[in-house]
Amino acid sequence: RIKEIDAYQIYDSRGFPTIEVEVTLENDIKGYGLVPSGASTGQFEALELRDKEKGFRGKSVFKAIGNVKKIIAPELVGKSVFDQKDLDEQMIKLDGSKNKSNLGANAILGVSMGIAKAAAKSRQIPLYEYLGEGKGNLIPLNEIQILGGGAHAAWAIDIQDFLVIAIGAKSYEETLEMTYNIYHGAGEVMKSRGKCVGIADEGGWWPDYNNNEEPFEVFLEAIERAGYVAGKDVAISLDIASSDLFDGEKYHFRSENRSFTKEQFYELMVEWCEKYPIISVEDPFADTDFDNWKRFTKAFGTKIQIIGDDLFTTNIERIRYGIEHQLANAVLIKLNQIGTVSETISAIRLTQSAGWLPVISARSGETEDAFISHLAVATNAGQLKVGSFARSERMVKWNENLRIQRSLGSNARFVGAEIYEEIFR
Ligand code: PGA
Numbered sequence: 001r002i003k004e005i006d007a008y009q010i011y012d013s014r015g016f017p018t019i020e021v022e023v024t025l026e027n028d029i030k031g032y033g034l035v036p037s038g039a040s041t042g043q044f045e046a047l048e049l050r051d052k053e054k055g056f057r058g059k060s061v062f063k064a065i066g067n068v069k070k071i072i073a074p075e076l077v078g079k080s081v082f083d084q085k086d087l088d089e090q091m092i093k094l095d096g097s098k099n100k101s102n103l104g105a106n107a108i109l110g111v112s113m114g115i116a117k118a119a120a121k122s123r124q125i126p127l128y129e130y131l132g133e134g135k136g137n138l139i140p141l142n143e144i145q146i147l148g149g150g151a152h153a154a155w156a157i158d159i160q161d162f163l164v165i166a167i168g169a170k171s172y173e174e175t176l177e178m179t180y181n182i183y184h185g186a187g188e189v190m191k192s193r194g195k196c197v198g199i200a201d202e203g204g205w206w207p208d209y210n211n212n213e214e215p216f217e218v219f220l221e222a223i224e225r226a227g228y229v230a231g232k233d234v235a236i237s238l239d240i241a242s243s244d245l246f247d248g249e250k251y252h253f254r255s256e257n258r259s260f261t262k263e264q265f266y267e268l269m270v271e272w273c274e275k276y277p278i279i280s281v282e283d284p285f286a287d288t289d290f291d292n293w294k295r296f297t298k299a300f301g302t303k304i305q306i307i308g309d310d311l312f313t314t315n316i317e318r319i320r321y322g323i324e325h326q327l328a329n330a331v332l333i334k335l336n337q338i339g340t341v342s343e344t345i346s347a348i349r350l351t352q353s354a355g356w357l358p359v360i361s362a363r364s365g366e367t368e369d370a371f372i373s374h375l376a377v378a379t380n381a382g383q384l385k386v387g388s389f390a391r392s393e394r395m396v397k398w399n400e401n402l403r404i405q406r407s408l409g410s411n412a413r414f415v416g417a418e419i420y421e422e423i424f425r
């Protein structure tokens, strides 16, 4: 049973305030929920409550902390920690809004994650085993950022993520080795071109270009230099994060000072997908531009993974709508977009039951916690996206999967790019 729920302010990977929740059980076992935070957030996400007051540049989370201590804790103390779904539902009810705007999704998620971790610890089993009820054993294929742009790099380029997927890897270790070679290769290529400023919010190289095609050249050169064949050993994945580029009518590339009609932007996405070895593209269109999503999925949905992030915001109703209207074939899954562990798992299950692929994802503002590595294995999601191959808030997730694989021993599975057989026909 839950004895105590406490909360306090910690700082995320950008140095911004966030919540940590400490759930203590009657047996004195403790579970901690560390809440991540996005920068290119979708308009349909659950609300992250920030104080918007003078101190902490408006970003403190003391109201949300107060809600945990004064409203959520009194309700949940004394209840069984193993009733994750019930406890999450009680918090949703206590909040009473559609987007968790009363208590804050950050307050609710911190408690929800803390409960899950305390429960697993209390059972003396790893978190992936607890969350997956013993059925999770698939070590995910990684999607790893090489170059960062968009809101994560002051709009140096407009495309938010240039990522690599090691489609030829035979093991989880090999995905890491291939990414390691390409990440550092790309850094060298950029430095030799005199166009590397540093690293962006998620650890990828921060480019200094004034167009969105040069990064492709750099990327392909890095792959070649590392001795890999693009399209065979590794493939390119993009997160266009295009809701940030759309004003309701047109798409804009700030770095190129160029605008596109919906039709022109569609043509650009088609051109890139035909020209480059792209296996996956996330948010190619804005979260309201359903026509383009539908048309693109019809044309490329059996060849390319088309992921909705801002489009779905891990929201069951939005995912259901997307499945009905065939808007995509994959869903980015972020705990804090929806705000509880059990709703997140339901979103994953719904995605899988439609024959779509879930991609478990971190936020651009992360913590030193590896909850999502466990979530990916627990649900046999098959893919994980955590930003780049640098900075410990990213590496902790990649490394945790090495540990999970060890702990699963001969039960661990890795199918790599075979996961796409689900959607490529
Ligand atoms: P965010 O970016 O965490 O800043 O929203 C990640 C993404 O768009 O996938």
Ligand code: ZN
Pocket (backbone or CB within 6 Å): 239, 241, 282, 283, 309, 310, 332
């Ligand atoms: Zn995204």
